[in-house]
Amino acid sequence: MSDRPLHQEEWAARIREVDRAARNERIRVLVWQISLLLLMLAVWEFGTRVPWLAKNVNIFDPFFVSQPSRVLAKLYEWIFGAKAGILWPHLFSTLGSTFVGLIVAVATGFAVGMTFSQHRRLAAVLSPFIVALNSLPRIAFVPLITMIFGLGMASKVATAWFIVFFLVFFNTFKGALSIERELLEFCRTLGASERQITWTVRIPNALSWTFAALPNAVSFSLIGVVLSEFVGSTTGMGYLIIVALSTLNSAEMFAALTVLSVVGVTLVMLFRMLEQRLLRWAPEFREQ
């Protein structure tokens, strides 16, 4: 076999061909995914219309599981129809608390993780407490948090913080400790003061581990906020779900769940993009 130089057009044509094959594959996967989704919706919509199924199988009883068409109608009603405006305050309340909780948790998690990595005795003294706190079922504290912080935003932010903080803290702490001695020595031979080492080596290194935790952190934060809304609040998507439960209104419940899942998926996607942007220099993190 001998190497033959490719002409420019020939080369471009081959690249186009490879690109096209990759695109076709992506489209094929997408078609399958959409078909599967439509199939599930169809089973749900029409299964609940079969009298025998609806009567004898709970998960096909429209009283419990509603119907896609009714959920859609409810969503329409919330957004454009008679009750237009009912959704937004709840949605924004949940989103706002999620962001505030996330920001506070990431900031404190980073700060404490970084501090612990630099003060070994402090870390040694406090680590058992943090490990103990982390291994408790944190959900069990939500009623207490609600008792202390009341029915407003403070409770939601506190719950989100309580759930997210440990994730960020542990990631940052371990990352900050994982720095290699050689890297520090090398920068010292380049003339770095300890302060310069902190700013150019230790903090960027620790931050990369903090950023890597972002997509999980945002989804944990949302979980914390909704949980707090279940336990006691007067606004939010979790509150809507609890109201639907108390009125046994499954269409409303599914409408709220639909909004929450769209929000959750969107947030995680956005934060994955943010993470990739922030860690564009680190392929090993981005592939996680």
Place this chain on the structure above:
Amino acid sequence: MVEIDGVGQVYLTREREIWAIEDITTTIAKGEFVSIVGPSGCGKSTLLNILAGFIAPTKGEVRVAGVRVQNKIPPGLGYIFQKDTVLPWYRVRDNVALGLRYRGTPEAEIKEKVASLLALGNLEGFGDVYPYQLSGGMRRRVALLMTLACDPSILLLDEPFGALDTHTKTLLHRELIGIWRKMGQTIVLVTHNLDEAVTLSDRVLILSSPPSRVILDHRVDMPHPRDVFTVRETPAFAHHFQAIWRVLGEQFKASGVEELRAPTQVA
């Protein structure tokens, strides 16, 4: 330039003290290229760490330019580790500029100097990429440029080419010789590759297995400039290689059992 005077180094374990280095005394002249070769665990990296002031010797002392090295990196000293020490979060350009920024050099001057360094390392056009986009050999060159940016008068190289393939290694040898010829640093290279030592250096020191001493101080009197590709074929190269190997091979044999027990870590 570099005086090593009766240096010894002990490591303490619970059971006993281990003399990694028993007694090393030698002087390295200004602008000299010296290689230190020896079996694994012979304390050659430890010696380099002592020269750089990373650790203090148990006994004896090291003087650089007449000044005793004491828990402080001597001014004008550059150190290249075997491990990759390029900062992954900075672009190549900012990595090379790092030492100058630490010193507070004006940005205009930095820009100029970085450009000429990138040209020196055949890395023009790679200034704006991140290190992960470079090959292993290129990252080695970036680390070298980071050090050269600080205009070191002494370069300590701790098995800098150990993890590279022969092809890349030989090309980097050529670049290193070129840089050394141009700038005239004093270079101390730690390696376990005798080929490399003979090709590059003016003098090769052989350390014994621990507790280590210098058991051979061999002058490689082949003229400079040497061509890294053709020098290996010359009778002079074979002569020096054999003279050193006769001593080094004995040490390898003597420490062979230890070698099997403690596999060397590949970075």
